[in-house]
Amino acid sequence: MPKVIxxxxxxxxxxxxxxxxxxxxxxxxxxxxxxLRPGLRAKEKSKEARKFQKKR
Numbered sequence: 184m185p186k187v188i189x190x191x192x193x194x195x196x197x198x199x200x201x202x203x204x205x206x207x208x209x210x211x212x213x214x215x216x217x218x219l220r221p222g223l224r225a226k227e228k229s230k231e232a233r234k235f236q237k238k239r
Contacts, residue, residue, distance in 0.1 A: 185204040189197040219227065 185201060185208060187197045187201040187204070
């Protein structure tokens with residue numbers, strides 16, 4: 184579990200930092216969940232990019 188130290192009552196900054204660290208941890212865990220061949224990984228990446236562009 185990521186840890187962040189709050190200094191001088193800067194709770195909002197600490198929460199932002201914590202959420203960024205937690206998101207990176209989740210991304211890394213998802214990426215290492217199972218092995219994908221490089222070609223399939225590229226397809227998945229482009230599919231995610233299309234999904235993201237569709238949302239915007």
